[in-house]
Amino acid sequence: MSSSRSFVKRPSRASGTPTVADVAQRAGVSAMTVSRALNEPWRVREETRSAVMRAVDALRYVPNAAARRLAGSREIRFGLLLNDLGAGFLSAVLMGCMSAASRNHVQILMEDADASGDPLIGTANLIAAKVDGVILPPPLGEDARVIALLDGAKIPMVALTASMPDARTLAVHIDDDRAAEAMTRHLLSLGHRRIAFVGGAARSSASVQRLDGYRRALASAGIASDPGMVMEGDFTYPSGLEAAERLFASDQPPTAVFACNDDMAAAVIAVAHRLGLDVPADVAVCGFDDTVLATAIWPQLTTIRQPLVDMTKEAVSMLLEQVSTPGGLAADRRHRVFEYELIRRQSDAAPRRRPTHGLPETQS
Template identity: 50%
Template sequence: MTKAKQEALREPVDRSGKPTMVDVARLAGVSAMTVSRVMNGKGLVRESTRRKVAEAVAALNYTPNQEARNLAGSKPIRVGFLYSNPSAAYLSEFLVGLLTQSGLNNVQLFVEKCEAGTQEAEQTRRLIENGLDGIILPPPLCDSEAVLRCITEAGVPAVVVACGLPDARVGAVSIDDYDAAYRMTRHLISLGHQRIGFIVGHPNQTASARRLEGYRAAIAEKGADAAEELVVQGMFTYRSGLDAAELLLSLPERPTAIFASNDDMAAATVAVAHRLGLDVPGDLTVTGFDDTALATTIWPELTTVRQPIAGMAREAVQSLVRRVRAMRDGEPADPEQITMDSELVRRQSDAAPRIRPPARLPVTAGTRSRAG
């Protein structure tokens, strides 16, 4: 490292009284070098550490010394964020993560909405023409072959987020959707549920299939009811959740629990249950997936799988920054495939199934009791 770069990273005390990297490090309880790694996207840093640094930056309203960055050769990185009609709650969390990490990493963020369908490739090409260093794709575009082909043909690094089966040509940040759905289904079975409905996500998204596979694996392993009528197609939207829940709750033998592939469809299921006069969770357990803000704004609050949406967005920025900086330095820059942890979060929407006493059979004259 050159002397100029060392001086830039050191970032001496700002005599104007503005907070410095040393102040951020002190508040976060880490070293100044760790803060530097977080802000420059170099080296793997634990998610908990990145969060501490981000919180310290926000608390101090810290702005990196631009002169120091220029001396260190930290040219801004231009990143495009292309999205297409995800859940509003999901998009909100994703943007929080993107904006937080972009500020830390000297990233200029270009946000554009892409209408799904025939215009995907054209809008992607238009975004690339802005001279981007990289692109981040959330669901459902993370599974769009047209978008991925356009990006790879242009030679632009990309990171897909929350993709069930990431393309090897691009970087990826995801959770294990199969394992998360498997664990939630096992949890419901452990409560005593045997007849568990499942609302599948959008059929064009690979995460939907992985979650369905996890549900089915747990059902088969524990010998629960595997009737096909218990699996209903959804689209990851609230409206589709209403339709799916109505189908499941109109079955002659309705399920005692419904596991929806995202929180929007789970919230819709709770609404249908209430309309039908069913108590949640007394008459029906309902669980979701994602742990967006919606999970705690309805009643009862949802038991759900916590997918670290904001954290995944931050990690996507970090991964892309590492790759772009390596490419600028002429170093190997293969796409990173990163798997983050998920968590089952219990709240008020799940319970053991209500046990009804068996009907009493009439006693005939010739019947003897076991005790007698």
């Protein structure tokens, strides 16, 4: 009796290096679609591109750079203008840039805007390097001088996390106003009524929008905004330390602190610990961004998650499409708004029902 066996074609990496055909077979698309997903991702639907990239990762497929050069494709170079973003934010931006650059065969040139104390010097260096586009983290994406210099050189740019971006820039952000309102409402739902806010840089539209959301949530609960409960920071850990010192020295300290990013929230927790305050029993502390720092401290931080890695990847993709499409991106595609999420961990709880610093008991 003869037996029949069916044979399944295996990826060629069993006998050599995986090919575009192998990726196409695994992803269930054509080889042409694979090529477009890798070289011109803006021409492929998001779900198709994701399927191709999963296949690329599974097969460990590496595009043939030599073949690309022979085909006449020019490597695109983007500039990344950096400043003091905070360790967590910077880490996410770099991860997003490197991942997108590797997959799209883009070279990233980095310039430190803080090295000289003048971001225009770093901007001028990127222009001199003849980059094809520039990624501007906050607050550089709203610096009128930087934008004017790049616009004058006809270099496209994308602003990260700019809630009210300049018309000359592409932009990737979340709805900061609604996100901050959601976090403030969350603290109100726990019973907090003295909720402090630590803002970011005054020139940052994201910080302005978050303050608006905080104030609107208080107003909706019938609570007047107390100027003594609003501190200006600059998104850095030291500014969070200073704000926390002032808040906890108040005759009527807050029972909850909402900081405009995770770095400042971590600083608030550090000051609370030094003063012998229990977080969250004596004071709840919440942040914004959900960077790696949020789970690297104790207690782990309740925060608003904005997907910074994915947002940075999208910024690179938008720049690619802008420089590769005649006429650039259509007006309705120049801004991309990502979804946010409130992530609850261990740094928030209902206020403790006991006197604090001579105050009457907090009512939940």
